[in-house]
Amino acid sequence: MSKNIPLWEVFIRPRNGLAHKHCGSLHAADEVMALQAARDTYTRRGEGQSIWVVPSAAISASDPDQAAENFDPSIDKVYRHPTFYEIPDEVGHM
């Protein structure tokens, strides 16, 4: 029985101080090979100082069909933004 080679999501940190950012995915048999492949695939031009690989199957994503019910409720909560509050000009920046 042939087994599919698992898919991995690759996250690269361009330099210390920045967060790891998703940059793509690749297939590899285990995490050691995934890291090597990620290094070869995604950091050939000095793009990274650090790599994370995560099994794609381990990622749970929100359902795009539910985007409206997930994210629309935040749109009408304008009081979460600083500009909702009236501060006289003479107070200056706050």
Next chain:
Amino acid sequence: MYSQGLIGSDSSTDETVEFLAAFQARIDAEEKIEPNDAMPEGYRRTLIRQIGQHAHSEIIGMQPEGNWITRAPSLRRKAALLAKVQDEGGHGLYLYSAAETLGVSREDLTDQLLDGRAKYSSIFNYPTLSWADIGTVGWLVDGAAIMNQIPLCRCSFGPYARAMIRVCKEESFHQRQGYEILLTLCKGSAAQKEMAQESLNRWWWPVLMMFGPSDGESVHSDQNTKWGIKRFSNDALRQKFIDATIPQAKVLGIEVPDPDLKWDDSLNDGRGGYVHGPIDWDEFWRVVKGHGAMNRDRIRNYKKTVDDGAWVREAAMAHAEKRAARKLAMAAE
């Protein structure tokens, strides 16, 4: 909301001179330190303590304001206050996560808070007695927190600095909503304005204490400055805060309760600034050591929350196990 000058941390290290020098060189070059990098044990310990203390402050800080959610005077105020308290909970989570990258568990941090080994900002041991206090807390407590947190966005430890950037972004509405509450009270009836003044009278000195002891008395400042954890001295931040706040109080038309407060042209390298009267550090240490008005209530309430929520966490784990077992059984069929 806030991290205080460190209380009782031990930043001693016993690594080799070469190792410490190489680490210091990275800090001096403004390089960020990330979780997997080699770091002195003292640096790790100091950060765990500071970030933990900061996280605890966010979580405990939900109580004084949560106290007024059901009594907010309008739907507008209630929605804003709910959103703010919700933000504070989120800030606690960002910070706990940053501390966890250093190898400490969330459960450990919570235990340290509950058994008194870890501290939180002294300011949250004062009671919120009137609606005006919600305005004052937003304006002054969050104002002081912002003053302290902006330099932390450039802290040498990457995860802490990134958490701070996010926190500062969200924090900006907190101060404005507080100021707006006070502005409304100050433009209202004489009794409402008096309520605002009375609130300022109670909070002013405790807020100045938030920046921590004077530089001469703060034991850990030097090492933390060298390590790029601290960028400005406690006194320098306190001065910045007072200079920014007094003009805002003038617009409100209320006065800070400091008879010695006066403008001095020679401060801030000749740009001028406010000289303030003596701060009662005995009160500060009393409150830090557990004898403020609200210390016992804050911990008792939080312990109750943790205990009351235990069954929810247990049920969630049991449910997840059941679902995983079902998935496994289906795969076997």
